[in-house]
Amino acid sequence: MPDLTVHIWFDFVCPWCHLGKRRWEAALTALAAELGLAYRLDQARPVNSFDAHRLLHAAAGRGLGDQVRERLLLAYTGEGADLADHTALAALAQEAGFPAGAARELLRGDAYGDAVRADEDEAHRRGVRGVPSFAIADRPVVAGAQSPDLLLEELRLAWRGVAG
Template sequence: MRAVSGAGTVRVEVWSDVVCPWCYIGKRRLERALEDFEHADGVEVVWRSFQLDPAFPEGVRQPVPEMLERKTGGSPEQIRAMQERVTELAAQEGLTYDLGNAIMVNTVDAHRLAHLAGEHGLGDRAHERLLRAQLAEAQVLDDPGTLVRLGVEIGLPEDEVRAVVTGDAYAREVEADLREARALGVTGVPFFVFGRAFAVSGAQPVETFLTALRRAHERARTSAPAG
């Protein structure tokens, strides 16, 4: 979303990871809340990087069901049932998941690409495309060719995307987001901060987001300097 300013302006910062199925659900619910929010034209959404598993080795690719079995100690049947429940909730938001075929990777490169997109005003589009690629299309989000293709698809210059994907640009920005998340006490995502005054953790109901938007707007309106 475009940057906005003026009395009542609300910045919504969203810490999210592109391999997180709940983050895509939360994104849709926030969007639905914005559709019902009376002052949506005064809202700026800023996407922040988060890694669900920052220790996941770079260069390693593992089927998500196997990763979840290792991480939770659950049986294949338990993991399949858990993924089916999340898939059903996603379907209620119009999302079609393919979690059984999803591949877990270290997401730092995808986050660096998202920061480049943010510089071009395409942060929301980047997160939408990366979430869909991971959760609905089972694409591999540490593959340089895949990231270049997705970046170009959302409207980024190919030479800039390729330079970022093959280098280390925006690594500091990603680390700054992760550091800020730790300072805020964020332990899971999605995590939403409204006007640096109110926080919502998790993919909460639309009504919860709408209440937070209204409270943040009222706070911004009443605290804006006169004149």
């Protein structure tokens, strides 16, 4: 069976990204259930999320990428967490199963900065101009928190392209 690669660009400080993530998940399971998000955007303040993305790369290397991504998104959109604050990031990472000590050590240095920059470069090459954005196989980028039906259709079209 051929592989189907999907790249998703998001930013923790983009409220639409959490919607887009949930809609993507809904598209994969074809569910129309309530998304269950409790936004408190009155508490959210835009910050530089570069270190949060570095932490995500480290978490993904330990098999905890989904857990850390979800915790950071919930913390920002629902709890007003400062995702540029290293103490907050370490505590949130620990809540998601990533050791706080390892997170603090990572955040003191510049580990995974090159990986985040490589993600940014790839997004630029693919024409991503905002988040969330989805690149499914070699199809054009789908931008925005699209409906599960639209995302599912994009997956079907991509699958037809790779399955021949």
